[in-house]
Amino acid sequence: MTWSWRVERSYWAGEWPLLWRRGWWLLPLLLILTFFSAAPAVGQLINWTIVGAVAIIVLRRIRAARRFDSLLQRRWQEQTAGWIVGAWPSLAVQLGLEVRDSSGRKIVTGAGNPSWNGSTCLLQVSMPPGLAREDLVAATARIAQAFNAVRVTVVGEQISSLALRIE
Numbered sequence: 001m002t003w004s005w006r007v008e009r010s011y012w013a014g015e016w017p018l019l020w021r022r023g024w025w026l027l028p029l030l031l032i033l034t035f036f037s038a039a040p041a042v043g044q045l046i047n048w049t050i051v052g053a054v055a056i057i058v059l060r061r062i063r064a065a066r067r068f069d070s071l072l073q074r075r076w077q078e079q080t081a082g083w084i085v086g087a088w089p090s091l092a093v094q095l096g097l098e099v100r101d102s103s104g105r106k107i108v109t110g111a112g113n114p115s116w117n118g119s120t121c122l123l124q125v126s127m128p129p130g131l132a133r134e135d136l137v138a139a140t141a142r143i144a145q146a147f148n149a150v151r152v153t154v155v156g157e158q159i160s161s162l163a164l165r166i167e
Contacts, residue, residue, distance in 0.1 A: 007072070011064065014075050019057065026053055073119075081114040084123060084147060084166070091146050095139040099130035109136070121166040127159050136162060 030049060036042045064071055088111040092098060097109035109131065112124035125136065137154050144152040147166055155163045 010072060010075075011061075015060070015064075019060075023053065023056075077116045077121075081116075081121070084114055084121065085111060087146070088123075091143065095142055097127075097131060097135060097139060099128050119167070121164075122155070123164045123166060125162045125164055127162060131159075133157070133159060133162060136164075140164075 026049070030046060033042055033046045033049065037046060089108055092109045092111075093106075098106050101107055107128040109128060110126040112126070114121045114123045116122070127133075127136065133154060133156075140152040140154060143164065144150070144166075149166045151165075151167045153165045153167075155165050
């Protein structure tokens with residue numbers, strides 16, 4: 001893999017929030033130890049705490065370099081999955097993948113959690129009563145356009161087990 005600053009920035013953009021979530025307790029610990037720095041051995045404890053935190057960050061970075069491609073792909077998949085699930089309700093309404101029940105409420109086609117096989121997303125779809133598989137097949141070109149996908153195909157024959165394969 002060719003190393004670039006863009007890839008490095010992408011790594012650290014995801015790493016800093018993770019380090020903050022897991023290591024926020026380090027800052028109050030260092031502040032408390034700073035107040036007691038006049039006591040013997042506390043100054044050394046502060047130094048070793050800082051060295052330990054830096055060592056953890058460096059070791060995580062070295063370990064990530066070994067699996068950098070898969071790490072970036074997994075982050076991309078998580079971001080893309082969140083975007084697909086978030087955009088689906090409004091897209092389903094725009095595509096007419098909705099029906100009205102007896103009380104007049106709209107029931108929209110739902111989407112489950114995406115699963116990934118490389119860069120291909122498999123999105124489980126729940127169709128409300130009144131819609132058929134053909135309605136979903138007719139909307140695949142517009143779904144592909146909305147998700148900027150190469151191809152979208154409907155997987156499954158029964159209405160209860162339909163899924164979209166987004167490539």
